[in-house]
Amino acid sequence: MPVSRILFAPALAAALAAPSAAPSAVPSAGADIAPTSWTVPAPGAAVVADVALTAAGTITVGVRQGGATVLAPSPVGLVTGGDDLTAGLSYLGRSGRTVRQRYTMTTGKQLDRDTLQTESTFSFAAAGGTRLDLVVRVSAQGAAYRYVLPGPQSVVVKGEASSWALPPDATGWLLPYTPNYEATRIETTAAGAPAGDYGFPALFEVAGRYALLTEADLDGRYSGGRLTHAAGSGTYTVGLADAEVEVAGGFASPWRVAVVGDLAAVTASTLVDDLAPPSRLPDTGWVRPGAVAWSWMAEHASPRDPARMREYVDFAARHRWPYVLVDEGWDRSWVPELVAYARERGVGIILWFHWTALDPPAERDETLPMIRDWGVAGVKVDFMDSDSQATMRWYDGILRATADNRLMVNFHGATVPRGMARTWPHVLTFEAVRGAEQFTTRAATNTMFPFTRNVVGSMDYTPAAFLVADRDTTDAHEVATWLVFESGWQHTADRPEAYEARPQALLTMTELPTVWHETRLLSGRPGVEAVLARRHGDRWYAGGIFARAAHTYPAGLGFLGEGRFLAETLRDGPDGLLRETRVVRRTDTLAVPVAANGGFVTAFCPYTEGLTSCDRAGRARPAGTPWVSDLPFVAAAGGWGPVERDRSNGERAAGDGGPLSIRFRTFGKGLGMHADGQASVWLGGGCTRFDAHIGIDDEVPEPGTAEFRVYGDGRLLATSGRVHSWDALRSITADTTGVNVLTLRATDAGDGINFDHADWAEARLTC
Known part of the structure; x- marks a missing residue:
């Protein structure tokens, strides 16, 4: 299945056919038009892009957030081999649409994304008739603009006037430009930074708000950008890696991006990805971080x-x-x-x-x-x-x-x-x-x-x-x-x-x-501290790094859900790293002693009586003779569909298998997986034996094969050799004494994965 889709507001469906819809009005190029200004508000209007055409025919773009100017209006435009599209422009018209995007990432601070943006396309013409479209998108996370040259002819771009204007005293955290982006970042001011080039992204603080400047949607259609700065100025202009860039007809430039908001909003922003083209991979099941x-x-x-x-x-x-x-x-x-x-x-x-x-x-x-x-x-x-x-x-x-x-x-x-x-x-x-x-x-x-x-x-x-x-x-x-x-x-x-x-x-x-799945900034200041809470599935983790003297950090826990949690913290102690536990609720504050230039990591797991560690997904080691299918997985992955509990593999959906069946004998307990598949459970050193019946499930329409392997802490404990569909029911046993993590793996036995539906029937531990 595709991992992304884009939805547009129905009332604006006519705008879908091209990057910019037809202008609403088309005066003759070069007509005498008074200076004009427009606004592009984000849905909810917290962020607004200001677009204007000056009396000299220069386009400017600025950004406001919460009614306050973050980036003052500053010139934009292109210079091509045949035209100067930075001045002397005339306004042709404006069109717009609302862009709704829902997509899923394989990496990142937030796997599932849902964004809403306002897009406006402003069309302008040079004196000679060349058309330049400025496409502006604004969301709650910031604003961006790009250039479109809608004509069919190829063009040579010689430079941009694209720029961002900041207050001279705005604090900045800047990266002196090198093409591998490995220089040391510096803290300075917008005007006080040395003259020269700076790499993306660049962060500035403007009266308690922040602006992160960068670009998005760059590929071989264009050249990479950087910020160029003159000493004493608060303006940063986009420079290109190439003196000349060859672009095809219908060219659309990368987005010039300003993420704006408080530091928490900037840190959690997904705007750069939101502006990128959707996934080109029809299947991402093989992509595993x-x-x-x-x-x-x-x-x-x-x-x-x-x-x-x-x-x-x-x-x-x-x-x-x-x-x-x-x-x-x-x-x-x-x-x-x-x-x-x-x-x-x-x-x-x-x-x-x-x-x-x-x-x-x-x-x-x-x-x-x-x-x-x-x-x-x-x-x-x-x-x-x-x-x-x-x-x-x-x-x-x-x-x-x-x-x-x-x-x-x-x-x-x-x-x-x-x-x-x-x-x-x-x-x-x-x-x-x-x-x-x-x-x-x-x-x-x-x-x-x-x-x-x-x-x-x-x-x-x-x-x-x-x-x-x-x-x-x-x-x-x-x-x-x-x-x-x-x-x-x-x-x-x-x-x-x-x-x-x-x-x-x-x-x-x-x-x-x-x-x-979720990231929240708990507190931070560039160069001083960064404390974040991140969620993966139903579990939260919080951690911080500091460039400060020793102190006690008060971690608020409002990100947690209802109920009690075991908070397990790793921090610096007087004699090395130490681990501490405490039962907490979301209304509590977790006080963490932090060493000078230190840090900490806390895992939060739902608390049950007797739980002493969040280790291995917060589970105590099993006791008695438990079925493996009744234990929570440390990790599990199937070669085609998920690992199934007490059911056969079936197809790719969870729960779509039937009863476990090997050579026409059915079983109520066990695991079904497709080669190459595996599942791991936490034993914590408390179990001595593993037993299971093994075979290829009767559901397969054609013969399959698999090799069943039992691992303890990565060490092979037992293997079945090749098992065929027609083989009689077999058993496998392993000594698990001292094993922390037990892994059951079914390989394809070296002949491909087709019809390799492997059953671990009545898989059981002695603990």
Whole structure:
């Protein structure tokens, strides 16, 4: 199914046929028209874009929020090879529509999106008759505009007048421009910033309100932008990476975006994604975010060592991390064997590439199918280091090719996100940040990222880098970056031994999701602190990072639902990391002692009598002889449809299977899953034996096969070998003494997944 859809107000359906509908009035070009102004209010009118045409024929755009000016009217327009469309323009007309969008992301701070925008298209003409359309969209989150040249002819764009005007004394948190966006952010003022170029996004505070400036919907049709600033001025103009940009007829530029509101609204904004084109993937079921064990930062030589990479795979399997990234240095002579080794343990392999290894197209057309056939899950592509139109066209090609080969993507040495992850949902993260691999971690810089870079998309900071000697952060601060910094793939930066030596840190990291259904800022100030609450499913997590002296942080809990919750907090203690628990309600305040430049993470799980930990989804270890299908899953995924409790797999919908049936014997209890599927449950070291009957369900219309495997903490405990549809009912048993996480996996037995409906009948534990 598509992951997005766009709905337009019925009364404006006539506007659907083109990016801008026909103008309402068309005076002759160059006619003597008095200066004119218009407003474009967001639904609810909290945010308003002001558009005007001056007496000199220059278009200006400004933004107000709550009645106060945030961005003063400032010139906009284009210069092409044949026309100066920045002055001497005449007004032709205006059309409008309301845009309602509902779509689902695979990554991000809010997976399910529902937005409402007002769109107005203003048509203007130059003296020579060339038409320029200015399309303005406004929502409760901010305002954006783009240019459309509706003529059929190709055009060369030589520059833009696009600009944003800020009060000279507005505080700004700016990124000196480099094409990999890895410079150190600075705190300054709009006028006091040094002359030069600054990268997107740029954040400013204007009288208690905030404006985050960036762009959206950039691809190979255009060149990447940046902000250009003259010393002493509060105006920032958009400059392009190329002196000339070739655009086709009917050209539409990227959106020039201003996210406005209080800091909480800016932090939670999805406006950049809202302005991007809908998903181009008809199916995203193969796109799976998660934790990644990454070796290169801690051990630069490790990706050349297949034995060491197997140790990283073993670590990931022990702690239920779904991926290992094999960075620069791997060799095709041993990677296929490593991929097979990892798949046996339920771990996917991500491979690093220099971007030139996937260029020209013929090279990637050979390489990507090859690694797909090996079973590789995704790629990390590095060192593009450019915002040029040629590079954007390369992105277009690699995005299509990786999608065609069902390979997920992490872009390093890359441009900043501009909505790409909505259009191409297999893009799970970007670097474009001064991350841990710079080996100079500073708390003050870290506390800027949630309000700047991370607002616009997933950020591969590579968190929890205890190995960095030149850091002023505590261990709890490092762990909390996993929660505070959003990334669909979280590539942890340290060695397995470093994490296992800090079991409290590892326990928290293992429990934290990497995607979120809801995000709220609890408190923050760039360069000082960032405290967020994030929800995944029915569970909330709160955490913060600080660039402050030691203090006690009062965390309000109004985001929780009704009832009592066990709050389990990881923080810095006098002798290292410690974990504390407390039973709370939403009306309570959680007082957390925070060390200097420290941090904390708190998990909240519904409280029942006797519950002492939120570990493994807040469940106590099982007792007696429970059915596996009666236990909550730590994790579960089917190869076709979900893992079913007490039913066969059926088809793709939940609950669509029938009674479990193997060789015409039915069972009331058990699990049904389609290969390659697996389900994990928490034993907590309290169970000694697992037993089940196994076989292919009678519901399949043609023969199927599967191999049933039982894992304990990532270690293979028992396997069935190949099981055919026609085989007699078989049993499988495993010794689970000391096992924390039991995983039941049904593979395709090496011959494809068709009709592989695997039943674990009467799956039971002795505890």
